[in-house]
Ligand SMILES: N[C@@H](CC(=O)c1ccccc1NC=O)C(=O)O
Ligand SMILES: [Zn+2]
């Protein structure tokens with residue numbers, strides 16, 4: 001019986017990419033059927049496709065890249081928080097009951113298939129970021145494609161998260177997950193110097209598997 005719950009999106013050609021961004025593709029470079037000794041493929045995708053973590057450098061030329069991450073951030077107690085599907089933006093009042101150092105937001109996006117792009121997603125307010133900073137949150141995640149609205153150029157939530165030293169995960173898959181406390185393992189691939197990296201994110205129902 002599987003106990004770890006996979007909350008990552010599958011990487012395949014049909015997964016919705018940010019408009020104009022590079023979608024996922026996997027091409028065959030060697031094939032046993034064609035006489036090669038192995039099957040081998042090459043992957044191409046935006047670093048922001050599917051479930052991933054943003055580095056500050058994504059929105060700030062002077063910000064830290066993926067090389068600056070502390071892995072402790074991505075491992076430990078977490079809470080899945082239900083955000084009402086009609087919420088325009090995530091606000092501090094949605095977070096009042098939470099106590100975990102890692103918060104994962106289950107929003108209206110959990111009702112949308114990952115294969116269809118929708119700009120009708122719930123972003124994160126700067127006030128919610130301040131609330132998380134005051135409550136010593138080190139990581140937040142969302143099932144939405146971004147923490148800022150799709151038409152934002154200011155990217156206020158991304159910048160506020162960077163100032164607060166809070167890492168964000170985007171494009172989680174939380175449709176089958178009940179709100180509550182879990183242990184999160186969401187290690188990003190080791191891609192030094194980048195603006196983001198793909199993450200395989202999983203939850204364990206026992207919230208005390210790992211230290212804070
Ligand atoms: N905020 C989203 C996506 C994003 O901002 C983005 C990704 C690829 C190409 C352009 C993007 N933003 C553009 O305005 C992210 O961080 O994944
Ligand atoms: Zn991103």
Ligand SMILES: [Zn+2]
Nearest residue numbers: 054146147170
């Ligand atoms: Zn982002």
